[in-house]
Amino acid sequence: MLFKRLLTVLGAAVGFAAAETHTLYWNATWADANPDGYFERPVVSCNGTFPWPQVHINKGDTVLLYLTNGLGDHNTTVHFHGIFQHNSNEMDGPEMVNQCPIPDGETMLYNFTITDQAGAYWYHSHTRGQYADGFRGAFIIHDTDEEPFTYDEEVSVTIAEWYHDLSDPLIATFLNLYNPTGAEPIPQTLLFNDSYNCTWDVQPNTTYKLNIISTGFFVSQYFWIEDHNMTVVQIDGINVTPNTTDLLYITAAQRYTVLITTKDDTSQNYAIMQKMDEDMLDNEDTVISLNNTSTMSYDSSNGAVEQSYIDSYDSMMDDFYLEPVDAIEIYDDYDYLITIDVIMTNLDNGINYAFFNNITYTSPKVPTLTTVFTAGEEATNQIVYGTNTHAYVLQKDEIVQIVVNNQDTGKHPFHLHGHVFQVLERHESISDDDSPVGYNESDHAEWPQYPMRRDTFYVKPQSYFVIRFKADNPGVWFFHCHIEWHLIQGLAITLIEDPLSIQANQSLSDSYLSACEAAGVPTAGNAAGNTEDYLDLTGQNVQCKDLPAGFTARGIVALVFSCITGIVGCVVIGIYGMAEVHGIEKLVVEDLNVSVNDNDDNEDTGSQSVYDVEVAHTGDVDGETGSASGNSSSARKV
């Protein structure tokens, strides 16, 4: 079976095309699909088809997307990953952050214009866990300006893992008392363009611009093409100085645009390889295949390829050292510092959550953006956004530095909505046997003059990264781990950037408000839904209380009581053991149910008379009553 889903090839758009408006009508519905060839399961489809379409627009174009929810009892939303959403913050997508959930039967209009971005992006549902069920696709913005590299053709592909179970049951077993370590559900396979056995037909002696878009949910992937080098020219929509490698490491939600020049020789086809990062999997018991092979076909007569192997991952490109083409210098010292520690631990309900500084993100009762619009002057007070949304209010144009100290032993790709950030430093990973290393402001590595920028960047185990960005895009922006499992566990903070500018220059659309009404979400109020006193958070959603530390009153009572019973028990043993009881012998004999021969051999007289007194229960089934007869006088015999 051969799928050819790579035919969306557009030549590089050059010149000044007039800005267009792309109107899309998407109805998210359930359909059955078998994207990995192993198992047919329900998926979230676009108008009944799966995979979701690749969307291609030009820089400057406007998108009008009418998203209708046809998913029955499931809500939905859509987020365009990496899009800045200048002055259209309500189109960003995260449920209960930038919008209300769209309930079944409702339609919401996403209306935004791409003003200053080009490159490889993607869209996905930002409703809890939903894009694991298929709601995801590539979103390509073609640059109308001249690009700093040349190529003949452009091709976009998505790579992602796939689960055979739906996200609902996976979340139920994941956020569970009986998953105390927070072990993430294990995917079964990897998909290429949400499909399998794919073939990319190439021409010899041609330079391709290949957009590799991770629409992944959890596991990072290694990506390589047998016997071909890849020249990285763009990451997350940021053009970088060309860097040639033979192996990419792509976390969930990252994009790499690479140039690949094909060979002169068409006698052989080559393998396009994806491989899961096994280090992120707690076990591989339910993995069907850790890798996925697609065919780079020079000539279809060569047929499909076998998988290719590599000896090590050492040659993997480190994205930290890439340099943006535009050579923007490192921002001067920060104005606002956010230091957040990544911790994964359990709360009192036994469920394993993810924390930034002891706060696990808990959705407010009112979307944070709604609060921004309705809180008036209070919008600059971070209290109105609730204590469990982990909100930070940023001032206009200030330089914000975020330090993420990862105290967890896993990798975490963090994504900032509405921005790309400068990456100042990423510490090497620290082994599980050592303590985590946190950022030390007075003692850190030298920072690059022209730091790499992107929108999704991973922190290594038990170490840290330092990023900076300029708060020049008013809006409510989510900053979260793009491992969706960890977002479900609450690994997120909310940045409210210049709330008064949002109030002044933006407004909530009718479509936004009607979705809220349909979903039964208040259209005004603070995080607790309070419209009277915005500083009163009574009734807000909060996280479960902490695990009790050490001995609680209950524990002390139990321990003391146990000690007392033990001591009293010992005393009772003493009383019983020391008590003198006359005639205990018969009781013991009787209770033990044994035969005691009280043979009295009188040595003085040399008498050989023997008295057998059998003290036993009559009627013993072993027939003790059947013993030899005697008469009472015999007992008195001397």
Add this chain to the structure above:
Amino acid sequence: MVDVFNVEVYFIVLRESLEAIIVVSVLLAFLKQGLGKATDDPAVYKRLVRQVYIGAFTGVLVCLIIGAAFIGTYYSLGNDIWSESEDIWEGTFCVFATVLISIMGVAMLRINKMQEKWRIKIAKALLASPDDFKGRFKLGYLTKKYAMFVLPFITCLREGLEAVVFVGGVGLVHASSARAYPLPVVCGLISGMAVGVFLYYGGSRSSLQVFLCISTAILYLISAGLFSRAVWDFETNEFNNLTGGDASESGDGAGSYDITKSVWHVNCCNPELDNGWDVFNALLGWQNSASYGSVISYNVYWIFLMAVLLLMLYEEKHGHLPFCKKLRLIHFNPMYWLKNKKKNELTQEEQEELFRRVQEKFAKTANAEEDAGGIEVSEKKTDTGSEINESADIESGENNKHVQTEVVQTETLEKN
């Protein structure tokens, strides 16, 4: 130092040997004082002491064999099958050991209260074999006859198995060098034995009654801890099954225990991970993560034990349980009813007659012993073919007790 002395191994061996050695040394001291000194019957004493030693060494031997098999499987399959079912094994052994220690302890205390001459009679009776073939293989008879074998056997088997598997199987995986093993193992064994020797000689020298009370109290502390641990093990096993074994990986931190059942939890002092606390666990049943089950079972064990002891005391003094003149503890033993006692209960007349005779018999033998200055016990010879003797439920006049004693008086041989 570290490369020749692995502290973990030392504590594992100490903990496992301690429990086993305490049980063995208490039994030996009991035999020496309670039976050995009481009579001049070295045969019975030796036989019982031999039982204890054979039990202990058989336990060690079997555990070495099983342990070797486990480790062999572990290294050939690369799969720790012991760890997977460890909690079930431990729990089952713990329950078994608890039951045995509980029964033995009461029996030892009780036997201690008897006149010396009776101790040896009972011991001898317990060792005697029934004449009929069927009777020899009855469970009740076998457990009584080999009581001194079973307890050390089970205890040594359980403790030894744990030690072998922990040290040999689990320990080696984490250890840097095998050189770190011999020394701590030997030191652990020596430390454990030192405690045992101290207990044995302490017991042999001090007053038997005081010693028995103290050592039985220690045994019951161990036993209560074992019972609590058994419940804890079963609960942990259930939790591990539900979590797919995740909990055991996470040490003693959050997520390593079932919060819904937790009474207290401290992230330290884990008897399975932290040196020294495992000894505390072995002796007193300490858990850093106590569950409702483990706490309640510990207390229920003690309360049940206290109730039984106090009831026994009452019964021994008054001949029956409080409030129910016809009820005795033995009536709660299902075997009592299975053996159909009721059927053979005699008429009042018969009881009185039999009782009178027995009384005379006791008086007689007591006198005879005083004269003889000792007794000699001969093998009972029963003639199964002869007619049923008089038997009666008697109400013992001695001490004016209302005791339903069923006595069969038999004369097998009479010579002048």
